[in-house]
Amino acid sequence: MPIAKKGSHTGIIKTFKKIQSEVQSINRIALSVDCVIFGFDENKLKVLLIRSDLKKFHGRWSLLGDLVKPDQDLDAAAYEILKQRTGLNDVYLEQVHTFGEVNRHPAGRVVTVAYCSLINVQHHRLKILDNELHWHEVESVKDLAFDHQKIFEMCYAWLQKRVQEHPLGLSLLPSKFSLRELQNLYEAILNIKLDRRNFRKKFFAMDFLVDMNEDEQNVPHRPGRLYKFDYEKYERKKKVWTGIDF
Amino acid sequence: MPIAKKGSHTGIIKTFKKIQSEVQSINRIALSVDCVIFGFDENKLKVLLIRSDLKKFHGRWSLLGDLVKPDQDLDAAAYEILKQRTGLNDVYLEQVHTFGEVNRHPAGRVVTVAYCSLINVQHHRLKILDNELHWHEVESVKDLAFDHQKIFEMCYAWLQKRVQEHPLGLSLLPSKFSLRELQNLYEAILNIKLDRRNFRKKFFAMDFLVDMNEDEQNVPHRPGRLYKFDYEKYERKKKVWTGIDF
DNA sequence: AAATAATGTGTGTAATTTACACAATAAAAT
DNA sequence: ATTTTATTGTGTAAATTACACACATTATTT
Numbered sequence: 001m002p003i004a005k006k007g008s009h010t011g012i013i014k015t016f017k018k019i020q021s022e023v024q025s026i027n028r029i030a031l032s033v034d035c036v037i038f039g040f041d042e043n044k045l046k047v048l049l050i051r052s053d054l055k056k057f058h059g060r061w062s063l064l065g066d067l068v069k070p071d072q073d074l075d076a077a078a079y080e081i082l083k084q085r086t087g088l089n090d091v092y093l094e095q096v097h098t099f100g101e102v103n104r105h106p107a108g109r110v111v112t113v114a115y116c117s118l119i120n121v122q123h124h125r126l127k128i129l130d131n132e133l134h135w136h137e138v139e140s141v142k143d144l145a146f147d148h149q150k151i152f153e154m155c156y157a158w159l160q161k162r163v164q165e166h167p168l169g170l171s172l173l174p175s176k177f178s179l180r181e182l183q184n185l186y187e188a189i190l191n192i193k194l195d196r197r198n199f200r201k202k203f204f205a206m207d208f209l210v211d212m213n214e215d216e217q218n219v220p221h222r223p224g225r226l227y228k229f230d231y232e233k234y235e236r237k238k239k240v241w242t243g244i245d246f
Numbered sequence: 247m248p249i250a251k252k253g254s255h256t257g258i259i260k261t262f263k264k265i266q267s268e269v270q271s272i273n274r275i276a277l278s279v280d281c282v283i284f285g286f287d288e289n290k291l292k293v294l295l296i297r298s299d300l301k302k303f304h305g306r307w308s309l310l311g312d313l314v315k316p317d318q319d320l321d322a323a324a325y326e327i328l329k330q331r332t333g334l335n336d337v338y339l340e341q342v343h344t345f346g347e348v349n350r351h352p353a354g355r356v357v358t359v360a361y362c363s364l365i366n367v368q369h370h371r372l373k374i375l376d377n378e379l380h381w382h383e384v385e386s387v388k389d390l391a392f393d394h395q396k397i398f399e400m401c402y403a404w405l406q407k408r409v410q411e412h413p414l415g416l417s418l419l420p421s422k423f424s425l426r427e428l429q430n431l432y433e434a435i436l437n438i439k440l441d442r443r444n445f446r447k448k449f450f451a452m453d454f455l456v457d458m459n460e461d462e463q464n465v466p467h468r469p470g471r472l473y474k475f476d477y478e479k480y481e482r483k484k485k486v487w488t489g490i491d492f
Numbered sequence: 493a494a495a496t497a498a499t500g501t502g503t504g505t506a507a508t509t510t511a512c513a514c515a516a517t518a519a520a521a522t
Numbered sequence: 523a524t525t526t527t528a529t530t531g532t533g534t535a536a537a538t539t540a541c542a543c544a545c546a547t548t549a550t551t552t
Contacts, residue, residue: 016353019313023354027313028274031346031357067265067273070355074346098344098359100277100320107262108269109316111277113344164490180499186490197501198541202490205539215549221498222549238492243509244410244432244448246484426529443532444510451508461518467528468518489540499548509538514531521526 032112033078034065034148036096036155037086039121039135040172045188046121046135047152048085052145061136062145063152065112078115085133092118092171096158097151104147114151116159118171139191163189165242167208170229178216178224179203208234278358279324280311280394282342282401283332285367285381286418291434292367292381293398294331298391307382308391309398311358324361331379338364338417342404343397350393362401364417385437409435411488413454416475424462424470425449454480 037048049061064085068077075095082091093115100111121135141152163169169189173181183199203209209227216223260268283294295307310331314323321341328337339361346357367381387398409415415435419427429445449455455473462469 020353022313023276023351023356027276027315029277029314029316030269030273031275031277067268068275068346068357069273070275071348073348074344074357077346095344098320098341100314100323100359102317102319105269107266110269111314111320113346160486164488165492167492178499190487192487195542196499197543200500202540206492219498220550221496222500222547224499234492240406241436241438242410242491245488246411246413246452246480424530441511442530443512446531448509465529466519468516468530470530494552496551497549499546501544501546503543505541505543507538507540510536512534514533516532517528517530519527519529522524 030108030110031068031074032065032110033068033074033081033115034063034112034151035078035081035085035093035115035117036063036152037082037117037119038138038159038172039119039124040185040188041121041135043184043188045138045172047138047141047156049134049136049141049144050085051132051134060143060145061134061141061148063114063148067110068113074113078113078117082117082119086119086124088119088124092168094168096155099147099151101147106146112151114155116155118159118168120172120174122174160190167229167231167234175228176212176214176226177228178226180224182227208237276354276356277314277320278311278356279314279320279327279361280309280358280397281324281327281331281339281361281363282309282398283328283363283365284384284405284418285365285370286431286434287367287381289430289434291384291418293384293387293402295380295382295387295390296331297378297380306389306391307380307387307394309360309394313356314359320359324359324363328363328365332365332370334365334370338414340414342401345393345397347393352392358397360397360401362405364405364414366418366420368420406436413475413477413480421474422458422460422472423474424472426470428473454483 039046039048048064050064052058052060052062064081066077066081068074072080075093078093078095082088082093094117096114096116098111098113102109104110104112138156141149143149144152159169163186169185170177170182172185179200182203183194183196186199187194208230210230212226212228214226216226285292285294294310296310298304298306298308310327312323312327314320318326321339324339324341328334328339340363342360342362344357344359348355350356350358384402387395389395390398405415409432415431416423416428418431425446428449429440429442432445433440454476456476458472458474460472462472
């Protein structure tokens with residue numbers, strides 16, 4: 001029988017043996033990852049959903065997720081989902097939040113870690129083999145299965161905030177892109193209109209865009225210049241102090 | 247024997263029964279919460295640590311944490327820690343990140359969810375009953391047990407960023423505070439010097455400070471005016487669009 | 493050759509940020 | 523009571539950044 005550690009006034013401190021026994025038997029919980037996979041297509045921000053297979057949620061859509069295996073790193077579990085579902089490897093993936101209400105899942109206690117992923121739909125387009133998968137416009141996503149609506153909304157809000165302070169949004173575009181595409185992307189994510197001249201000035205002033213000396217192809221109007229984003233320079237120069245502002 | 251769902255091309259989709267069986271037997275993992283509890287005292291940012299009880303980490307300090315029970319909400323588990331360790335109820339608590347590497351804990355597979363908490367040390371001062379608990383200056387925190395150093399560093403970086411865009415930092419001060427105290431707080435958290443006049447102008451311009459018509463007591467110099475922060479007004483007025491800037 | 497639809501560029505104004513110095517006040521020391 | 527000390531409280535000018543706004547240019551399509 002484990003005892004409270006000598007020196008503890010509270011009885012909270014545990015011996016290694018006690019912790020070990022707790023870790024190994026009781027107190028275990030199923031853990032899953034759910035991925036909110038964003039794409040950008042036809043100037044719309046989209047999210048990849050799968051039709052829920054559970055009768056209880058007949059026909060409702062849900063996020064892509066799976067249980068984490070006991071010998072699997074958490075991040076690896078999220079990458080695994082992406083690999084399986086999109087066929088893509090090096091994609092942008094970031095953990096957003098963990099949802100741990102007791103009754104959030106009908107099959108029992110399942111705590112889930114939500115990840116956001118941003119992928120270039122062009123690369124992915126040919127790889128949706130599974131006809132239960134579908135890209136949905138973010139504005140029309142509602143009534144998802146489980147608590148996935150809440151998870152989705154938190155991830156979408158996270159993206160809207162994050163995209164203003166970090167260049168992750170560019171992962172939604174081809175590596176070469178025009179400023180028009182970039183602006184359309186920001187307008188779609190943030191759901192606002194931006195002034196074109198000021199938008200360009202802003203990005204040129206940041207000085208992370210590399211001119212590819214190449215123009216757009218196959219556009220029914222004057223082609224725009226193509227640029228790529230210099231991530232290395234961004235990593236060197238990124239700011240830590242942005243100023244107190246709320 | 248569970249089978250892949252009809253209509254699945256990949257065999258990834260699972261039946262409810264299969265999910266239920268996975269949730270209920272295999273694939274379970276121990277889940278813990280760890281709290282990075284910040285305090286502000288003597289113009290220094292501090293963090294509350296406990297001496298590790300595990301022989302393996304003899305004498306090393308660690309974060310305050312515990313396993314999550316199967317019938318306990320995740321957030322509730324974090325509040326529980328705070329309540330136990332500080333005796334405080336309504337404290338600021340926010341989830342930061344989940345750490346899920348397979349070998350991060352010596353007692354087996356334990357995934358941990360890190361929370362940051364900010365408490366007013368004045369309220370707490372008399373309640374450290376446990377002599378294994380100690381407030382450490384953040385700059386001198388090193389070599390924590392487990393992967394707690396990494397967790398701490400991520401939470402500290404999170405705080406430094408978050409405090410610039412959200413008034414959570416004020417939870418470290420008494421509800422009535424002078425602008426000098428507020429500035430000291432920001433300087434301690436961000437580890438920079440700020441211009442006093444511009445700092446004041448900034449905060450007054452935000453217009454969330456309420457003049458208490460009261461001055462500091464027991465200071466060995468001209469007392470400063472006391473203010474409180476109007477959280478309700480902040481909630482009504484807080485900005486969503488801050489501008490693209492990275 | 494004209495019409496279309498987009499690209500690419502600059503300037504003035506307003507708002508915000510930064511740098512910076514001195515008088516007023518309360519407490520403590522004499 | 524007077525002086526000294528330490529800190530509060532305030533204003534302005536200069537620099538920077540954000541914002542609003544219009545026209546000439548270039549491919550493509552008709």
